[in-house]
Amino acid sequence: GQNIDQPTEMTATEGAIVQINCTYQTSGFNGLFWYQQHAGEAPTFLSYNVLDGLEEKGRFSSFLSRSKGYSYLLLKELQMKDSASYLCAVRERSNYQLIWGAGTKLIIKP
Amino acid sequence: GAGVSQSPSNKVTEKGKDVELRCDPISGHTALYWYRQSLGQGLEFLIYFQGNSAPDKSGLPSDRFSAERTGGSVSTLTIQRTQQEDSAVYLCASRNRDTDYGYTFGSGTRLTVV
Numbered sequence: 001g002q003n004i005d006q007p008t009e010m011t012a013t014e015g016a017i018v019q020i021n022c023t024y025q026t027s028g029f030n031g032l033f034w035y036q037q038h039a040g041e042a043p044t045f046l047s048y049n050v051l052d053g054l055e056e057k058g059r060f061s062s063f064l065s066r067s068k069g070y071s072y073l074l075l076k077e078l079q080m081k082d083s084a085s086y087l088c089a090v091r092e093r094s095n096y097q098l099i100w101g102a103g104t105k106l107i108i109k110p
Numbered sequence: 111g112a113g114v115s116q117s118p119s120n121k122v123t124e125k126g127k128d129v130e131l132r133c134d135p136i137s138g139h140t141a142l143y144w145y146r147q148s149l150g151q152g153l154e155f156l157i158y159f160q161g162n163s164a165p166d167k168s169g170l171p172s173d174r175f176s177a178e179r180t181g182g183s184v185s186t187l188t189i190q191r192t193q194q195e196d197s198a199v200y201l202c203a204s205r206n207r208d209t210d211y212g213y214t215f216g217s218g219t220r221l222t223v224v
Binding site for chain 1: 114143145150151152153154155158166201213214215216217218
């Protein structure tokens with residue numbers, strides 16, 4: 001079956017580094033997405049991984065291991081505005097549908 | 111338009127009434143998705159339109175839910191005889207099929223059934 005797991009909530013300190021993990025099980029993998037969603041707003045695209053390895057984009061990096069069904073989103077030099085929910089989604093090969101995790105609420109403290 | 115536009119942004123309706131939610135995707139995006147997001151839950155797939163192909167309706171939770179997309183652009187999601195469990199944020203996303211990524215979401219419609 002299809003399943004996406006990520007922690008419900010995490011807390012980190014401004015200026016620090018935080019890693020948000022996502023594990024998945026899917027019948028056919030065709031890419032993994034990370035989205036950021038501030039309360040009451042639309043999800044916005046952060047990263048896309050389809051091959052194993054690390055993709056770096058400014059303060060944000062995303063890692064994928066297809067053999068382990070595992071990804072993480074790494075946020076560096078945390079800022080208060082990074083307080084948001086971070087959604088992990090896996091795209092199915094068969095129909096290009098996205099299967100979404102419930103999201104990780106990240107709380108940044110001064 | 112520049113982004114995905116949804117209306118209304120908020121809708122409060124009485125149980126048993128019908129509601130229509132509108133999505134205006136990015137111009138030229140051939141793929142359009144409707145999702146539902148309940149508090150503390152992940153996005154739940156409802157329906158997917160791709161060009162002129164028959165829509166994928168596999169996510170619609172009951173026959174009270176229907177959607178159409180006219181002229182390959184604007185889409186309307188209709189919920190008939192609304193129930194309290196229909197209360198959620200309904201999100202629309204569009205995508206240019208030619209790119210690997212680029213699902214752009216609208217700001218959603220917050221539906222409250224009282």
